Amino acid sequence: MSRRFHRPPGPDRGFTLLEILVATAIGAIVLLVINATFFGALRLHNTTRDGIDRAMVLQRTLGIVRRDLAGVMLPGGLLSGQFQTTVSTPIAPDITGDRISPDLYTTTGAIDGWNPFSEVQIVSYFLTPATDGSDRNNLVRVITRNVLSAQTPATEQQVLLSGVQGAAMEYFDGADWTDAWDSTVTSTLPSGIKFQVTLAPDDRSQPLPAPVELVVPVPVVSRASLISTPGDAGT
Numbered sequence: 001m002s003r004r005f006h007r008p009p010g011p012d013r014g015f016t017l018l019e020i021l022v023a024t025a026i027g028a029i030v031l032l033v034i035n036a037t038f039f040g041a042l043r044l045h046n047t048t049r050d051g052i053d054r055a056m057v058l059q060r061t062l063g064i065v066r067r068d069l070a071g072v073m074l075p076g077g078l079l080s081g082q083f084q085t086t087v088s089t090p091i092a093p094d095i096t097g098d099r100i101s102p103d104l105y106t107t108t109g110a111i112d113g114w115n116p117f118s119e120v121q122i123v124s125y126f127l128t129p130a131t132d133g134s135d136r137n138n139l140v141r142v143i144t145r146n147v148l149s150a151q152t153p154a155t156e157q158q159v160l161l162s163g164v165q166g167a168a169m170e171y172f173d174g175a176d177w178t179d180a181w182d183s184t185v186t187s188t189l190p191s192g193i194k195f196q197v198t199l200a201p202d203d204r205s206q207p208l209p210a211p212v213e214l215v216v217p218v219p220v221v222s223r224a225s226l227i228s229t230p231g232d233a234g235t
Contacts, residue, residue: 054163054199057160057161058161058197058199058212060160061139061160061161061197062195062212062214064141064160065125065195065214065216066214066216067106067108068104068106068108068123068141069104069106069193069195069216069218070216070217070218070219071106071107071108072104072105072106072189072193072218073105073106073107073120074188074189075105075183075184075187075188075189078148079105079118079120079147079148080105080120081103081105081122082182082183082184083102083104083105083181083182083183083189083190084102084103084181084182084183084184085101085102085169085171085179085180085181085182086180086182087099087102087103095126095128095140095142095157096128096129097126097127097128097129097137097140098126098127099124099125099126100125100126100127100167100168100169101123101124101125101169102124102181103122103123103124104122104123104124105120105121105122105147106120106121106122106123107119107120107121108121108123109121109145115145117145117146117147120147121143121144121145121147122143122144122147123141123142123143123144124141124142125139125140125141125142125167125169126139126140126142127139127140127164127166127167128140130162130163136162136163136164136165136200137164137165137166137167138159138161138162138164139159139160139161139162139164139167139197140157140158140159140160141157141158141160142155142156142157142158143155143156143157143158144156161197163199163200164197164198164199164200165198165199165200165208166197166198166211167195167196167197167198168195168196169193169194169195169196170193170194170196171190171192171193171194172190172191172192172193172194173186173190173191174191177194189218190218191217191218192215192216192217192218193215193216193218194213194214194215194216195213195214195215195216196211196212196213196214197211197212198210198211198212199212
């Protein structure tokens with residue numbers, strides 16, 4: 001009588017060590033690509049957001065400077081003083097920094113029910129050292145509202161722009177730009193004022209960017225400026 005032998009069923013064939021290593025390597029490469037793409041997109045988002053924030057702050061600052069310069073009042077009178085780049089009695093003697101503008105008697109003050117002053121105010125611009133210990137500066141706007149005060153009036157300081165390398169103002173006399181002006185000599189205002197500000201780069205190894213320039217015409221004229229206007233000599 002013949003006997004029939006059956007081979008016992010063997011275990012199912014699994015993955016080899018080489019296949020597991022290859023799958024692990026492919027998964028690691030995919031994770032590295034995803035990680036690099038994600039953090040690259042995150043850095044791009046942060047850089048773009050920071051650039052937009054800086055541009056918005058700069059545009060706001062230029063808008064404030066433009067309004068102050070466009071509202072400059074004619075020298076003389078009860079509420080308006082002289083336009084002098086060399087200030088003998090500074091309106092803010094306690095401020096630490098470099099003055100970059102004269103005392104501007106301008107009509108940019110806000111009038112509301114809580115403010116007893118008129119729209120006339122004195123505005124001055126300074127470069128003050130940054131408070132973070134760096135070699136950069138802050139562009140500070142100093143405001144004085146009570147121009148009729150018999151005592152030293154209180155001032156308000158506003159930090160308009162940080163990370164500034166330098167700033168300056170120049171004045172157009174009708175032919176050339178000059179860095180000084182004295183209305184007691186000219187008896188009038190400059191016909192235009194140029195404001196320049198240079199921002200410090202984020203990396204010190206990078207070169208300084210080109211300065212941002214703002215040119216504001218001064219439409220206020222005086223008797224002296226009308227007399228000196230070309231074409232009026234024969235009238």
